[in-house]
Amino acid sequence: MGDYGYRESSSPHVNLVWWAKIDENSTYVDAANEFWGLSFGEVAVGGAVTATLIGPSIVPRTLEMLGGERAWGVELAAHVFVRGLVKSHLLGELSPLETDGTWFELAGIRLPIPDPDGLESLVDVLLRQGVLVADHRVASALSSEPGQWSERTLHRSVAETTGMGRKTIEQLRRARTAYALLQNGMSLAEAAGAAGFADQAHMTRAFTALAGDSPARILAAESSPFESRPSPI
Numbered sequence: 001m002g003d004y005g006y007r008e009s010s011s012p013h014v015n016l017v018w019w020a021k022i023d024e025n026s027t028y029v030d031a032a033n034e035f036w037g038l039s040f041g042e043v044a045v046g047g048a049v050t051a052t053l054i055g056p057s058i059v060p061r062t063l064e065m066l067g068g069e070r071a072w073g074v075e076l077a078a079h080v081f082v083r084g085l086v087k088s089h090l091l092g093e094l095s096p097l098e099t100d101g102t103w104f105e106l107a108g109i110r111l112p113i114p115d116p117d118g119l120e121s122l123v124d125v126l127l128r129q130g131v132l133v134a135d136h137r138v139a140s141a142l143s144s145e146p147g148q149w150s151e152r153t154l155h156r157s158v159a160e161t162t163g164m165g166r167k168t169i170e171q172l173r174r175a176r177t178a179y180a181l182l183q184n185g186m187s188l189a190e191a192a193g194a195a196g197f198a199d200q201a202h203m204t205r206a207f208t209a210l211a212g213d214s215p216a217r218i219l220a221a222e223s224s225p226f227e228s229r230p231s232p233i
Contacts, residue, residue, distance in 0.1 A: 001136060001176065003020065003021040003023075004018070004019070004021075004228070005018065005019055005020075006018040006229070006230070007018070009120055011081045011120050011123065011124075011130075011139065012077060012079060012117075012134075012139075012204075013077050013123055013124075013127060014074055014075070014076060014080075014120055014123055015075040015076060015077050015078070015229075016070075016074075016075050016229065016230065017033050017073075017074050017116060017119050017120065018072065018073055018074075018075065018228070019070075019071070019072040019116050019136065019156055020065075020069075020070070020072070021066065021069075021070050022065045022067055022069040022070070022071075023067055024233060025065070025066055026065050026067075027062055027063065027064055027065065027163075028062070028063045028065065028223065028228075029061070029062050029063075029212050029225045030057075030060065030061045030062075030063060030068055030209055030212070030225055030228055031060055031148055031172075031176070031211040031212075031225035031226050032056075032057045032058050032059055032060055032061070032075075032172055032209075032210040033056060033057060033172060033229070034054060034078045034162050034164060034168075034172055034182065035054075035056055035076055035077075035078055036053075036054065036056060036076045036077045036080065036081055036082065036162075036171045037053075037054035037073055037074060037075040037076055037192040038051070038053060038073055038074055038106075038119075038122075039051070039052045039054055039071055039072070039073030039074075040052075040071065040072055040073060040104070040113055040114070041069055041070065041071040041072075042069065042070045042071075043066070043068075043069055044066060044067065044068025044069055045068075046197075047058065047099040047227070048101060049099060049102075049113060050096065050099065050178060051096070051097040051098075051104035051113065052073075052094050052096055052097060053074075053082065053090075053093075053094075053095040053097055053106065054073070054093075054094055054095075055090035055091055055092060055093040055094075055095070055163070056091055056162055056163060056164060057091060057092040057150070058078060058092070058164055058210075059092060059178075059210070060210065061092060061128055062223055063125050070082055071114070072116040072118070072119070073132050074102040074119040074122070075121070075229075076123065076132070076136065077119060077134075077139070078139075078161075078162060078169065079135050079136065079138035079139040079142065080123075080127075080132055080133070080135075080189055081104065081132070081133055081162065082107060082131065082132060082133075082137070083130060083131060083132070083133050084107060085108060088184045090162060090163065091163045091164065091169070099163050101113070102161070106126070107130055107131045108133075109126075109129055109131050110126065111126075112155040130147045130221045131188050133149045135157055136160050137149050137153065137154060138154075138157050138158050138161045138162070140154065141154035141155070141157060141158050142154075142158070142166070142167060142169060153194065154166070159221045169172070170196075171210070172210060173232065174195045174197060174203075174206065175195075175203075175206050175207060175210050175211065175226075176229065176231075176232050177193045177195040177196075177225055177232050177233060178192060178193075178194075178195035178203055178206075178207075179194060179207075179211075179215070179224070179226045180220070180226075180231040181194055181233065182215060182219055183219075183231070184233075188200050188203070188204075188215055188216070192214075193201040195230040196231065203215060211225040211226060213225075
């Protein structure tokens with residue numbers, strides 16, 4: 001893949017900021033995840049700049065990367081979304097945004113294309129302008145403190161915000177937790193139990209559906225569909 005890195009954010013509205021420089025043509029499989037995001041890129045030939053809205057996904061996504069490209073982006077917290085979009089229609093989508101190389105347009109608002117250090121400030125601006133919305137009911141639903149809202153309200157809020165159900169997001173998080181436990185040396189059976197799966201077979205089915213392969217094969221591979229995000233433990 002070349003040089004890829006990320007850092008976690010102190011902002012409650014940002015999951016992480018990432019950047020990449022691609023050495024040669026390659027593909028990377030990214031595990032299914034519940035996060036919306038924005039990415040920007042500079043192509044190798046001509047230096048044209050791109051802007052893309054990244055939707056969450058319930059299946060693994062294969063990313064095609066061209067040598068010489070440079071890219072950077074922000075992954076939003078799970079309770080932050082773009083106002084006015086039909087979320088379920090954009091699951092798994094990489095939607096190009098209008099741009100002239102210096103600005104990009106999202107939900108009718110034009111803003112300067114940020115550098116990697118300006119991504120969190122961009123999120124703050126989009127929140128103030130109402131382009132992005134932080135739904136605190138969803139934050140509560142996805143935490144261990146559900147707050148004052150009913151279960152029905154929380155389930156509906158999660159589906160409307162992310163485009164996927166609360167149980168699906170819990171499954172995604174279990175898979176990431178299990179991968180981290182396996183990386184720390186747990187056996188397959190131990191990791192399955194500790195992460196909340198019914199058994200090892202249940203974990204294997206989840207890994208295959210969400211990351212494209214079995215736990216054993218993912219652990220043996222040179223790169224992992226889970227490695228583009230920090231460990232949850």
